[in-house]
Amino acid sequence: MIDLKKKLAREAASKAMQVRALYKRSLIDPICPFDLALDMKIELRFQSLPSLEGMYTPTPRSAIVIGSERPAPRQAYTCAHEIGHHAFGHGTKIDELQDVGIITKPFDPEEFLAQTFAGFLLMPKMAIDRALKDRGFTTQSAKATDYYQLACFFGVGYTSFIRHLTYSLRILPQIIADPLLKEPLSDIRSRFESPDITKSLLVVDLRWKEKTVDLEVGDLLLAPRGTTNEGTSLLIGKETNNGIYFEALKQGNDRLSAGAWSCFARIRPKKFEGRAIYRHFPEVADE
């Protein structure tokens, strides 16, 4: 079984790199799996289906359906997983992921392939190495807040990120990972001086150059000090020692900038249901 898993993991990593190359994604930057699915001409939809995490079907056309009730990082991971089913040419699949990074029993090689593919697609080793180096972090010395910031950068959950580094890439020793995994997210958010630790918080730094900031209405954003926004979808909030807070007010697109640094922010409705291509469409004022 261990040999089979190793073989499948190599296959998944290789396929993830092929997909990135084919759709012109570099190996050193984070990607948005929703945008990738659209580039792959997959019909991507979000729908409120409480018993569903995600689904892929090749018929009547290639389509992915993501449960809209789940948190955004989890939706991203699920989307990458479903792209895996598509890339490997699997048939119709319904996925009820129990916990990202852990495959439910009994062992299913196609599910293992898709799940491992998702990890390597979203977090290739080269991109992780680069992200750590750019910020002066090492896996030995990085703190929970550093890992949280990196998880935001890769668009995945904190736990998924730690697990990927520990179990898939094997660059984070379990002895360090275990206490990190026990840290409650609310405690980490409070260390960033979040004005509301119950709200989803995205931490953005000056290394976000090619990556768009994706938020849902109601989410908080911590941006570098001195950041201002152009647009009306984000509301500027308090400035702290860690940076300046924004709250996502309504769907649409804003631009963030601070000195020579800038990036785009896309805001979608909370628990958006519909075609992925319309998720950031600004609402139209009634006549």
Added chain:
Amino acid sequence: MNSDEKKQAIASRLALARKNAGLSQGQVAQMIGLHRPSVSEIEAGRRNVLGEELGKLAEIYGVDIDWLACSDTNKTDEKRDKIQLAARELSKLKKEDLNKVIDMLSALKEEDKS
């Protein structure tokens, strides 16, 4: 189905397809160059929808134009059967979710082969 019933059936599908696409009437109106009340009238079955408008709306909603025009009975049934056959795993879903997802998938526009 008489012409009034068909008009109502088309109107219902237009409203359903728009909601499934995640768009408001105002957004759709802007996309096809109509005023919002016109979209509202179309979806209430009080205004005829032109063939050209139907084509544009099918494209925007990502659905099969025959499904939108309610002239698809056999085609949609075939699609539903295919999805159900291919998706034995769909039994994992709650019945309500299952019907919702099959309805949505069987209305989809087929893959563009070009």
